[in-house]
Amino acid sequence: MQTLDKPLSQTDTLTIAGRTFQSRLMTGTGKYRNFEQMRQSIVASGCEIVTVAVRRVQTHAPGHEGLAEALDWTKLWMLPNTAGCQTAEEAIRVARLGREMAKLLGQEDNNFVKLEVIPDSKYLLPDPIGTLEAAEQLVKEGFAVLPYINADPLLAKRLELVGCATVMPLGSPIGSGQGLRNAANIQIIIENASVPVVIDAGIGTPSEAAQGMELGADALLINTAIAQAQDPVKMATAMGMATDAGRLAYLAGRIPVKAYASASSPQTGTITS
Template identity: 85%
Template sequence: MQTIHKSPVQSREHRPLTIADKTFNSRLMTGTGKYRSLEEMQNSIMASGCEIVTVAVRRVQTKAPGHEGLAEAIDWTKIWMLPNTAGCQTAEEAIRVARLGREMAKLLGQEDNNFVKLEVIPDAKYLLPDPIGTLEAAEKLVKEGFAVLPYINADPVLAKRLEEIGCATVMPLGSPIGSGQGIKNLANIQIIIENAGIPVVVDAGIGAPSEAAQAMEMGADALLINTAIAQAQNPAAMAKAMGMAAEAGRLAYLSGRIPIKAYASASSPVTGTVS
């Protein structure tokens, strides 16, 4: 009987990114802050191939510098809005801003958009998320029908607890927001990925496409990258590079890399050689 060998890509499940029953082709999410102009932002979003873009609800509503006209600058028939609670220091603030974000999405034509990127960050220096406040806000928002995407430290116990209460994803940081340090907590993120039954989105700290690919090679379901794109010398080119890295890293994960060995292994066989 003929033995049928599966291709390496078939050895892992090949499926699109699905968050709260909504399917996306791209596994790269981008942001809207820190760009030098709205035109650079628009070009970068297009070049990245992303389908989800985060919007800081408070900054749009207050027309903070760099956010004037932002909501009108994006084609929301093609891009899914991910309102975020950036700037909120307590669970109560985050819950209130999440509700405002849902209304903003509706006003811009996304009537069924209940997504929220949950950020509760009382620490102004390192911008590290508050695990207790995040869990408290997430529990209430899930009960209100939100698809909650919480931004967290790379804490496997917290990640599992957020999944158990009904969050749509978990979003562990690779390193502090905007630092460009790359992934400094590989072991913890790997544990989160291995234990998760919901998508894991690596968010914050990625500075280069090689780091984006590394996160995807580990088995992350998606990435959220803002500063590394917006502050690059050529944001659109960097956005394209990050999109390509996300695809390459995902394909590498599905393919299954070779094991790391202590010694060399010849690429060419030694038998049958001419002596």
């Protein structure tokens, strides 16, 4: 049996805005039952990029008090996000706060921001116009912008053209666990993108995580499916393994889909009576 000389994560790295990561799974910090469960889950997932909701930390929202100090930021890369912002103006302001927060925690060169502009409180769908407006301004200010968007191929290309470091199409609504409802559009985005494509939101199971990577996504961002699982640490482990498995399957190249059977045993040279 042929084996890899090195783990996949050492031979197939992810690069965003010039920074290289071994893991292709990003995780969040929200919705966990307690900080210890969060810490153990993040370690178990193998992730290196962790999102932090800037507004919730700044305002000491319930469950977020002391969050910034709860993790070892010498081993993890903070991805401040603008969750809770309903307009481009709000998101720009919060992104600036996030960059300062990263600096205070020792990441002086961290200019990453996960851009979310979400005026809709029921379905939590991102505002495409506000997202594009905020992205243009933040890129001008030197941010590496990772925008959260609906699975809209045209918007994804526009965001890439204004200088975003990635595009992050949703698989289905945040926290819904509906899986990849937008797989066809995500596939179009992947085929046309020249920046990393990160599937963000909606993934509920490891099989869905693997499916996303098999489509050719560069990475996944998973929060609720891990944090709200009955055993978050086990689910985090499974999601990390599924991300690697899906990526390896994509690199291996699947067989073509056929409308008819194809025998796996040879039809010539067989023993006859």
